[in-house]
Every structure is written in C-alpha cells, then in structure tokens.
Amino acid sequence: MTRAGAVLAATALLFACLGHAHPLGNNTVNRAAAIDVSREQVSIRYLLDLAEIPTLLAAQEADADADGDATPAEWQAYADRRGDEIRKGIELSVDGQPLVLALDTIRWQHLPGAAGLDTLLVEVQFSTQVASRAMTRIDYRDHRRPDETGWKEVIATAGAGVHLADTDVPRASPSQGLTAYPPAETGVPDVRAARIEIRAAAPASPTATAINRAVPPVRTSTPKPLVPRCAPARQAQPAASWPKTFQPKPAAASGSVTHRRQ
Amino acid sequence: VATAQRLADIDPGVPAWVRAARLRFLHKDLEGAIELMARAARSAGPRGETAAWVWLELSRLHLHGGTTTHAAQAVAAAQRAHPSLSALLPARARLLHAQGEPSAALDLYRQGLAVDPAAEDALAAWRLARQLGREGVAKHLAALLDGLARLDAEGLSRRALAEYFSESGRNGRALELARRELSARPDIYSHATLARVLARQGHGAEAENHARQALVLDTPDPQLQADMRAILATRTVAAARETQP
Numbered sequence: 001m002t003r004a005g006a007v008l009a010a011t012a013l014l015f016a017c018l019g020h021a022h023p024l025g026n027n028t029v030n031r032a033a034a035i036d037v038s039r040e041q042v043s044i045r046y047l048l049d050l051a052e053i054p055t056l057l058a059a060q061e062a063d064a065d066a067d068g069d070a071t072p073a074e075w076q077a078y079a080d081r082r083g084d085e086i087r088k089g090i091e092l093s094v095d096g097q098p099l100v101l102a103l104d105t106i107r108w109q110h111l112p113g114a115a116g117l118d119t120l121l122v123e124v125q126f127s128t129q130v131a132s133r134a135m136t137r138i139d140y141r142d143h144r145r146p147d148e149t150g151w152k153e154v155i156a157t158a159g160a161g162v163h164l165a166d167t168d169v170p171r172a173s174p175s176q177g178l179t180a181y182p183p184a185e186t187g188v189p190d191v192r193a194a195r196i197e198i199r200a201a202a203p204a205s206p207t208a209t210a211i212n213r214a215v216p217p218v219r220t221s222t223p224k225p226l227v228p229r230c231a232p233a234r235q236a237q238p239a240a241s242w243p244k245t246f247q248p249k250p251a252a253a254s255g256s257v258t259h260r261r262q
Numbered sequence: 263v264a265t266a267q268r269l270a271d272i273d274p275g276v277p278a279w280v281r282a283a284r285l286r287f288l289h290k291d292l293e294g295a296i297e298l299m300a301r302a303a304r305s306a307g308p309r310g311e312t313a314a315w316v317w318l319e320l321s322r323l324h325l326h327g328g329t330t331t332h333a334a335q336a337v338a339a340a341q342r343a344h345p346s347l348s349a350l351l352p353a354r355a356r357l358l359h360a361q362g363e364p365s366a367a368l369d370l371y372r373q374g375l376a377v378d379p380a381a382e383d384a385l386a387a388w389r390l391a392r393q394l395g396r397e398g399v400a401k402h403l404a405a406l407l408d409g410l411a412r413l414d415a416e417g418l419s420r421r422a423l424a425e426y427f428s429e430s431g432r433n434g435r436a437l438e439l440a441r442r443e444l445s446a447r448p449d450i451y452s453h454a455t456l457a458r459v460l461a462r463q464g465h466g467a468e469a470e471n472h473a474r475q476a477l478v479l480d481t482p483d484p485q486l487q488a489d490m491r492a493i494l495a496t497r498t499v500a501a502a503r504e505t506q507p
Contacts, residue, residue, distance in 0.1 A: 059405065060406075
C-alpha cells in the first residue's frame, strides 16, 4: 500500500465509524470523468467532490474580496477557476492527435456533510468535435494533482453512431458519479487515464446502444478493504444518478454558468 | 535522559539520537539536544523523507534557541532532502514568523493548510491573521478550526483547539478540552494549555498550579517559559496586593 493509500485507509477508518462522515474521509477530494464518444463529438463530464475540510479551505480561496464570506458569485468564480484548471490539466487525443477541449458549462453545489458541515460538488462539462472515421482510438489523461487523496475514476460510454470496441476503463460509474461510494472491499480507484477504441456503428439501432450501455463495469483496481463495515455507502443524492446533471439546489448554495463554445 | 543516552550508546543511529535529543530538550539541555539532532540529521543521509523530518526537528530546536540562521539552514536541508514534504510549508512559515515576517508567514501557513490542514497550523495562521488585522482571512481560519473541532472525535487536536476556543472566548469548551487533554496526555504541554485556559478565565490559583507543573522540567521552550512565568508573576503580584495592609 502506498503512503497515500495508507493515509486514506486510516482517514477512512477514523471517520467512517462516526456514522455520518464522508466515507472516504473528511479531507479527500474525489474526482470522476465520464467520456462520451459519438460520431462527431467527444464530451467529458468531470466531477469534483470536495469533502468537508477541503470545502472549508475552498471557501477561503473562493472569497475573492477576503471579507470572510464567500458569496454565490464568488463560488461561481471559484468553480470557473477550477474548470479552467481541469481543462488545462487533462489531455485528450484522437488517433494520436491532441484535441482542444471547449468548456461548455460549470455547475457547483453545496451538499450536507458530516457534523453540520458542507461538502462541495463541482461539475464541468467539456466537448470537442471529431471527424468521423471507421476506427478511432481516443486517449485520455488527467495530469492534475496526481497526489490528491481521494477517489479517482474514469468511465467511457459510446454515444450516437459509434460502437465502443474496447476500453480499459469501466462503462458505468462505480460510485454513481460520486454520489454513492461503494463500501468496504470495493477499494478506492486511482484511475487517471483511459484508452478508448470505437468503431462506426451500423445505422442507428436503439438495441445496439442499449447493449453497449449494459456491458458490466470493468474493474481496474485491486479491491482493498479500506472502509470498515460500519461505514454505510454514501447516499448523498439518491436521485442524482450519473451522468445526469445536478438536482435542484438551494439558490444560496449552488450555481451554474454556460460558456460559449470556443 | 540517561536511559535514552545509554540506548543511543548501545545501538547508535538516527532513531536513538532523535529520541535522546527530544528528551534532552525536555530536560533543559537545548545545546545537547541540538548536537544530537544534528548528528541524527547528518546520519540520515542527504535525501529522503526521514532525513527531511529530522532536519525539521533540528530547525525547531534552533528556533527554540533563537538562532534563526541555523534554523533556516536546517529547513533548507529538509527541503533538499525531500522537496515535496507537506510539513515544509508550516516549517517555513514558523521560520518566517520568527524572522519577523508575519504576512509572508501567514501566506505560507495557508498554503500548507491546503495540503495538510493541521489544527496546530490553523491556530498559528488564525493568530497571525488577527494580529495583522486580516479579519476576512481570520474568519475563514476560524471556520476551519471550528470544522476541525467538529470532526475531531478522537481528540487528536484537542490541545490546539482548546487554545483556539479559549482565545476566541468560548471558555466552557476550552476548559473541557484542556482538562480532557491533560487527562489523556498528562505532559508539560497539556499542563501549559490548561494553565493558559484557566488564567484567561481568572482561575488564578489553579492556573498557577498547572503553570508550575508545566515548568517542572524547565524545558527551554521560550513560549512555554514566557507564558507560564507570566501566569506565576500575575499570581505573585496578586498575592503581594493581598498581603499589603
């Protein structure tokens, strides 16, 4: 086990038994990237789930005028900065050719965490156009903050007009988009890269798409019992299943911005 | 101290020297502690996390001795040994604070907290922010300390949190934490924390008792010495007033 893994395990053990704590520890920053490939476009939905302590620290960073309070506008600006940081930190290529990602939307939301504290969820949507080919290989790599302690997952799905021939990442989110972390023996993934091979699909076939999406998740990490059995799986937003967007949220604790395509 | 020294003689090496150095410091021998810790640091090798930690311990000892130049050299050696060690940021912050640069120290503390949000460092940063009049920053640091307190079910940060609650006027919570800390870790620093908390609440006699306990080893920690002697001096003045006709 790496040092980060040991710290994560210890933190999880410490806080999971408290009952309401973040299942991965109150000082984790968790991430999930969902790559969806269609005939003409690659889109990435990137989620960040900041546990209670990083959320308190983020409030300092968000509070641009340093008056001690982060307003919704300041939180939005903070989320915009995180979105830009993510865009610069991820690398996407199609058949070896790097692609420039456009940032489409950024949303943020505070969620109730342990001991009356908030957690922060940031969702960033990117996309880029691709030329349709018979066979395409897509490589994704997340270079940002590799040592950050927390859950790191990447999933890949096929959209309209393509068939996902092969990939080294799951096709469904094991954490349901960071809303329901699997308990105990399922382990904490550290996946920051993906290889995706797609083929042009036969003319639109709802059945084929349904089959693609029904492929069971591919395990890419060795299961390790990091969270003790006393820790319930987190059910922060039962209705917010990945990859849907956020659920309705209180006006003072959430926001979103739609960006013009670049 | 004698036992630790004997162990270091029988089985010399970094762990034994570090242990003996810590004990020497606690028991008033700062010079001997620095000598042993320096030997441990040199022996730990030029690279690696262990070496960096030992250099940082040496820097703390130099700060206790008031020799910031040597402390800076030790921090620089730690940086060379393991540049990504998270403890480097608060160590550099402590150094800057000792060198009379509180604003730069605060910035470094905040950077360090983003990596490793330790209550001790959050407390130091909060004090600096208040001292510098940066009320907005202080408010966020207070929120962080309050959050850490809520999440500290194991009591790992009780000492720093007791000081924080005491200095922010939450006397009941401060006293509760300080007493529990002394019960769980009955050492001179726990006595010192309880003495400060009691003194701020006007419990002079009990504060004096714990201040004496905190000074029982005459540990050469300038902050400990200053705070405890101030409590004892206040008691002496109060006693003199009482005896005046």
